Amino acid sequence: ELRLHYQPVVNLATGYMVGMEALVRWEHPQRGLVAPGEFIPLAEETGLIVPIGEWVLRAACEQNRKWQQQGYGPLRVSVNLSPRQFTAGLVGLVARVLQETGLPAQLLELEITEGMVMQNPDQAVRLLNELHDMGIALSIDDFGTGYSSLAYLKRFPIDSLKIDRSFITELPMDSDNAAIIRAIIQMAHGLEIHVVGEGVETAEQAGFLSDQACDRVQGFHYSKPLPHFEFESLINTFPLHSKLLSHRMASVE
Ligand code: C2E
Ligand code: MG
Ligand code: MG
Numbered sequence: 001e002l003r004l005h006y007q008p009v010v011n012l013a014t015g016y017m018v019g020m021e022a023l024v025r026w027e028h029p030q031r032g033l034v035a036p037g038e039f040i041p042l043a044e045e046t047g048l049i050v051p052i053g054e055w056v057l058r059a060a061c062e063q064n065r066k067w068q069q070q071g072y073g074p075l076r077v078s079v080n081l082s083p084r085q086f087t088a089g090l091v092g093l094v095a096r097v098l099q100e101t102g103l104p105a106q107l108l109e110l111e112i113t114e115g116m117v118m119q120n121p122d123q124a125v126r127l128l129n130e131l132h133d134m135g136i137a138l139s140i141d142d143f144g145t146g147y148s149s150l151a152y153l154k155r156f157p158i159d160s161l162k163i164d165r166s167f168i169t170e171l172p173m174d175s176d177n178a179a180i181i182r183a184i185i186q187m188a189h190g191l192e193i194h195v196v197g198e199g200v201e202t203a204e205q206a207g208f209l210s211d212q213a214c215d216r217v218q219g220f221h222y223s224k225p226l227p228h229f230e231f232e233s234l235i236n237t238f239p240l241h242s243k244l245l246s247h248r249m250a251s252v253e
Contacts, residue, residue, distance in 0.1 A: 001027045002052065004059050005225035008234065009078070009196065009218050012210050017238040019076035019109065021218060022060035023225045024052070040082070049082045054093060056080075061101040061108060063228055068107065072235050076137060078109040083116045088123075091130045098134075105135035109159070112138065114146030121152050132157035139196065144184060154191060160216070161188050165199025168219075172208040185212050 006020040026034040043049040057079050064077040081090075098105055110131060117124040117140075128138055137159040140148075145164045163184055167177045181197075188195045197209045200219030209217060223234055 001029070002055060002059075003027050003033075003227065004056065004063065005227055006063075006077075006231040007218055007225040008223050008231075008238065009076075009216050010222050010238075012197075012206065012214055012217050015239055017075065017235065017240055018216065019078060020231065021078040021080075021111075021225070022056060022063075023080070024056050044082050044084060047084065049084050053082055053085045054097075057094070058097050058101065061097050061103040064107055065101050065103040067232075067235070068103070072232075072240065074107055075235075075240075076107050076109050077103075078111050078139065080111045080141065081116070083113075083119070086112065086116045086124070086127065088127070090127060091134075094131065094136065095134065106137070109137040109139055111141040111162070113141050114143065114148045117152065117156065118147055118149065121149070121155075125152075125155055128156050128158075142198075144180065150187075153193075158193050160194035160196050162196040162198050162218075163214075165219075168197055168199050168205055168209075169201075171205045178208065181209070181214075182212055185214055189213070 003025045004022045005025055006022055008017045009019040009021060010016065011018045024036050024040075026036075026039055028034050040049065043052050060077045060079050064073075064075060067073060067075060094108075094110070098108065112128075117128070132138060138157060139160040139162055140156075140158060141162050142164040143161040144167055161184065163181060167181055170177055171181070172178060185195045194215040196216040196218060197205075197214050198218050200206050200209065200217045200221045202221055205219075206217060206221055226234060
């Protein structure tokens with residue numbers, strides 16, 4: 001009864017779709033589609049999140065491998081991790097899933113939260129380095145809402161920070177949030193970390209983020225998370241690197 005929906009991640013400068021975030025849903029026979037906010041906390045409490053998380057990882061990698069084989073690539077799929085999954089066993093699991101599904105490590109991103117890494121920073125640095133060495137991209141989700149040590153940010157091999165939707169919602173009118181976002185982007189770029197704006201709902205918000213040189217965006221302005229078959233139709237409406245390449249090939253011919 002678990003399903004994945006996919007939300008596009010768009011390169012703000014080019015307008016290209018560069019990847020998608022996999023978001024789990026529970027298709028309950030009576031209750032219909034249940035959002036993760038309603039069952040993930042319980043799954044975390046009971047430990048069920050471990051098998052659920054493993055299913056999500058495998059399903060997302062399998063699907064992205066299919067899209068890659070169908071010529072839609074290279075798109076990078078992001079998978080959310082829960083604190084319970086962030087253990088020494090994670091590296092082996094990810095390696096196994098990549099091998100079984102045949103997805104190149106470069107096309108997988110794992111999203112962690114500030115809390116997960118700050119609980120045990122030394123172990124987190126080791127784990128993140130191992131994943132990074134495999135070629136997997138790592139991002140910090142909901143950035144700005146938890147406790148982070150800026151010193152650790154420097155030590156973690158992080159590809160991107162995802163600015164929490166709560167900072168984006170009131171843009172560009174809210175000058176406090178605008179100031180926070182500007183500062184996050186400047187700091188991240190100084191550390192050679194990309195920035196993703198989450199929850200972009202309007203052209204004004206996208207414009208503000210673009211002016212601040214934010215790298216990537218996600219949000220209803222581009223698309224809601226969609227089941228895989230609808231996501232495929234959406235891919236066809238977006239500029240993609242693969243399309244550009246085939247266009248170039250065609251013009252060479
Ligand atoms: P998240 O990882 O920060 O995911 C972004 C959430 O924001 C998604 O909610 C998405 O549908 C929503 N969103 C995206 N753009 C917009 C927008 O423009 N406006 C608004 N109002 N919302 C937007 P969703 O799918 O309900 O997921 C909620 C949270 O549940 C996720 O937050 C993530 O923390 C967790 N989650 C989802 N799937 C998984 C999973 O497979 N494993 C784990 N551990 N957690 C998951
Ligand atoms: Mg996320
Ligand atoms: Mg988030």
